[in-house]
Amino acid sequence: MTTASGRRPGLRWVVVLVLGLVLGLVALLALAGATELFDQDSAAPAGDVGSADPSVTGPTVSPSPTGSPTPSPSPSPSSTPSPTPSPAPVPVETPQPRERVFAGNRTLVAYYGTASSGALGVLGEERPDAIIGRLTRAARAFERPGRPVQVVFELIVTIADAVPGPDGDFNHDIARADVERYVRAAHRHDALLLLDVQPGRASFVDVAKRWTWALRDPRVGLALDPEWRMTRTEVPxxxxxxxxxxEVNEVSLWLANLTRRERLPQxxxxxxxxxxxxxxxIGRVAVRQRLATVQHVDGFGTGEQKIATMRAVLRADKFHSGFKLFxxxxxxxxxxxxVLAIRPRVRFISYQ
Structure with a gap:
């Protein structure tokens, strides 16, 4: 049956119904797409979680969800976040000189002293660019097949004093400009620079932190001299x-963390x-992978006396062995x- 206009009475409603279904389907597809985009933005990218430093017992910058460190014998940076579903490879650090202090079976040979004065050791008898020749010749005498040598400037940067000084801590620092000269010389001559601190009545960690600017350099290390660590009533x-x-562990933890944060070699x-x-x-002194820890046996006398002191003091099961010659x-x-015949083998020799 048709009307006078020739249209079937239900056709209009059929068209409306079809259009409604089409619009509803389009809306559902749009909603699904938005939900997928939201899920992608809110998901943690692959590699976003950093790994803990296995050599440092303190807090890390980005702990893993389990709270356990990633077992790795050498420092590595955290993975770089990737927006793609597949994990991005962990970036490799730019190689630094001397990634491991004793890599290649090296023997370290140092001149010890302070800047511009021979009173505290041979290092200060000449400018760093002049003394390097004498140091290199001394070091070559320790070179053996398969055992190369590495020269070291051991510079006393904080010197213990017999008087309190302005801060009352019985020590003073040498000028920053003097230390900077040795930093530059270390780079020019492929040497390491070891900052030696004598804290007086201050703590080792407080004094060490005064040299943070220099310790950020990849060639610069730190030496603690307990002979000059006084109590509140003692005088150097x-x-x-x-x-x-x-206290040693407090310093080594701080230094290891600095090394990790700055992505420095050992x-x-x-x-x-x-x-x-x-x-x-001493049995409780921590050994940290980011630090090459040397127990340096000092003391002067005859060769027999020096070796006897070494045998009484040295903990070769924990530390690399060091030996001083006066x-x-x-x-x-x-x-x-x-010296090379001493057992266990001496890895670091310094002349004073």
């Missing part, structure tokens, strides 16, 4: 100082000692061959 030069393992970390009492609870105070300067 009147007694032999001492430090507890807890740093040289030296502990001077010639009496067992100078480092209390040009003036030793009774019969030990030859390089005799």
């Amino acid at each position: 030069g009147r007694v032999i100082g001492r430090v507890d393992a807890a 740093k040289l970390f030296v502990l001077h000692q010639f009496r067992t009492s100078m480092i209390e609870r 040009y003036d105070e030793d009774v019969g300067l030990m030859s390089p061959a005799r």
Whole structure:
């Protein structure tokens, strides 16, 4: 049946119904697409979680969800976040000189002293660019097949004093300009620079932090000399100082964290000692992978006396071995061959 206009009465409603279904389908597709985009934006990108430093026991910048460190023997940066579904490869650090201090079976040979004065050691007898020739010749005497040598400037940057000084801490720092000269010389001559600190009544970590600017350099390490670590009532030069393992660990943790944050190669970390009492609870001193820790046995005398001191003090199961030679105070300067014959093997020799 048709009307006078010739149209079927239900056709209009059929058209309306079809249009409604089409519009509804379009809306559902749009909503699904928006939901997918939201899910992609809110998901954590692959590689967004950093790995903890296995050599540092303190807090890390970006801990993993499980709270456990990624087992890795050497420093590596956190993975770079990737917006793609597939994980991006972990970026490789730009290679730094001397990634591991003793890599290649190296022996380190140092001149010890402070800037512009030979009173505290041979290093200060000449400018760094002049003394490097003497140091290089001394180091070559320790070179053996398969055992190359690495020269080191060991520079006393904080010197203990017999008077309190303006801060009352019985120490003073040498001029920054002097340290900068040695930093530049280390780069020119492919040397390492070791900053030696004598804290007086200050703590080692407080003094070390004053040299943060220099320790950011990849060639610069740190040495602690407990002989000059005084209590609140002691005066440098009147007694032999001492430090507890807890304070050493505080310094090494700070230095390892600095090395990690700055993405630096392994740093040289030296502990001077010639009496067992100078480092209390030495068995609790932490050894950190980002630091090459050397127990450096000082003390002057005959060769037999020096070796006896070394055997009494050295903890070769924990640390690399260091040994000091005194040009003036030793009774019969030990030859390089005799030093190299010491067992366990000496890895760091310094001349004062």
